[in-house]
Amino acid sequence: MWEQAIALHPKFSISKISTTLSLSYTDLKKRVENKIGEHASSFNNPVPAFMEFDFSSACSPVSECVVEMEDGSGAKMRMCFRGKTDFDLLELGKSFWMRRS
Structure with a gap:
């Protein structure tokens, strides 16, 4: 009671x-x-507990980046990136354009 x-x-x-x-x-x-x-x-003094988070249906879409390059001689390069896209695109372009045949 x-x-x-x-x-x-x-x-x-x-x-x-x-x-x-x-x-x-x-x-x-x-x-x-x-x-x-x-x-x-x-x-x-909280008791530790396991909490599961499901981020598969997060509101923000996955970052995507597609880079396509072609030089005067017909050489082509296409790259697709999903997720983390904080790389240096300028350096990728320089390496393609400055390559030696």
């Missing part, structure tokens, strides 16, 4: 609960304070 009375506390005052259920106000108040203290201490 005490656990059920304590559970009513956030919704009703300790006075209202103790009067309605004919419980000792002082005893109920101590039990409620102990319960609140236990609840607060559980936040200070």
Whole structure:
């Protein structure tokens, strides 16, 4: 009965609960304070838990980059990149254009 009375506390005052259920106000108040203290201490020392996150359906689309090059002699190069695209495209172009035949 005490656990059920304590559970009513956030919704009703300790006075209202103790009067309605004919419980000792002082005893109920101590039990409620102990319960609140236990609840607060559980936040200070949280129990590690595993949480799984599914990023496969994330809102942001996957980055994509397609680089196509062709020089005067007909040499062609096409590269497709998905995901991380923070590479130096200028250096890729220089290596293609400066190659030696």
